[in-house]
Amino acid sequence: MAIGYSDEHHGGETVNRPRVFCDWCEQPIQDAHDGNVFWYHDRPSDLYFNHKRCARYHDVHLREVRSGEGVVVLAEELPVFLSQLLANVGMEAIE
Numbered sequence: 714m715a716i717g718y719s720d721e722h723h724g725g726e727t728v729n730r731p732r733v734f735c736d737w738c739e740q741p742i743q744d745a746h747d748g749n750v751f752w753y754h755d756r757p758s759d760l761y762f763n764h765k766r767c768a769r770y771h772d773v774h775l776r777e778v779r780s781g782e783g784v785v786v787l788a789e790e791l792p793v794f795l796s797q798l799l800a801n802v803g804m805e806a807i808e
Contacts, residue, residue, distance in 0.1 A: 715762045719801070737767035737774075748791030751775055753784050762791070 719732045733742045742748040744765060749768050751761040753775070763771045768788075774793065775786050789797075799805065 715760060733762050734766055735763045736761045737763045737771040740764070744790065745795060746790075749788055750772045750791055750794045751786055751788045753779065754787055755784060 715736055717734050718729050719721055720727050721728055722728075733745075733748065734747075738756055739761070742762060746752065747765055749763050749765060750771065751763065752759055753767075760769065761775060772786060796808055
């Protein structure tokens, strides 16, 4: 699921906005400081987002899925990842 959309209501209008969802519990990550992103070293475009409270279980699951393949699971805190992503497209981080 990771990136999805949800309707938000503002002043009588409904706006469909992108959201980051936890791949473990499938709930939206409301605060970037409460999130992480995981990926396999050999598949950097396959991103897995999770809440910090879900991270341990999700990490164990990701390692088990590809156990025996010599794969490394990498991780970053969501605010750091998003800041690096913005910097890579010439934008400053937004707090």
